[in-house]
Amino acid sequence: MEACGLLAFDTEGVLRKAYCVPNADQSTVEFTIDPAEHHRVVRMADANGWTIRGAFHSHPAGPALPSATDMAGAPGGEWIDVIVGLEGRHPEMRAWRIVEGVPVEEPLEAGE
Secondary structure (H helix, E strand, O other): OOOEEEEEEOOOOOEEEEEEEOEOOOOOOOOOEOHHHHHHHHHHHHHOOOEEEEEEEEEOOOOOOOOHHHHHHOOOOOOEEEEEEOOOOOOEEEEEEEEOOEEEEEOOOOOO
């Protein structure tokens, strides 16, 4: 099953927390975050002064590249989609923004 969650950022654009949530689809090729879970996470992030501006999910048998489904469901703008690709021997994690239907890779930097 695809893992998924939401990403909370502070006012300076620093990732502060990754909230794991259940995949309502229980699928290996798609994910949906339940609206009640989404609302719960937004409330928790708001309580800390953070904003949900991204999501993460896994591709259990694929690369860390946006799929056609990912592209179709992308909110666009400043939304960040982190994908963990699990194909092959070593997992790969990459971050993407979808700009006018085109995936643009964003650098991942390790924090403190």
